[in-house]
Amino acid sequence: MSLDNLSDEEKAQFEQELEDSDSTAILLGIHAELQAIRSLLEGAQDNPTERLTCATCGETYPSEKQLRDHARTSHKAPTDMPLEDIAEGQSL
Numbered sequence: 001m002s003l004d005n006l007s008d009e010e011k012a013q014f015e016q017e018l019e020d021s022d023s024t025a026i027l028l029g030i031h032a033e034l035q036a037i038r039s040l041l042e043g044a045q046d047n048p049t050e051r052l053t054c055a056t057c058g059e060t061y062p063s064e065k066q067l068r069d070h071a072r073t074s075h076k077a078p079t080d081m082p083l084e085d086i087a088e089g090q091s092l
């Protein structure tokens with residue numbers, strides 16, 4: 001934002017508005033913004049869409065290998081079973 005085009009009177013008015021701003025409200029706004037960003041980051045670390053869901057029992061696993069291990073040991077799934085048959089919602 002440039003103040004170059006403002007007259008002295010407009011600058012003074014703008015500065016006055018800044019001074020009149022409730023700094024607590026501004027800080028609260030920043031705080032709320034930070035919380036929103038933090039929850040987004042935490043959500044990204046544990047994003048349910050990134051996890052694979054077992055089509056048989058609904059357990060979720062962070063990797064295809066872990067889901068395959070689970071399917072093999074818990075559901076006696078063959079090792080060459082296609083992922084879309086093991087994982088729910090997979091359309092490969």
Ligand SMILES: [Zn+2]
Pocket residue numbers: 054055056057058059070071074075
């Ligand atoms: Zn399962």
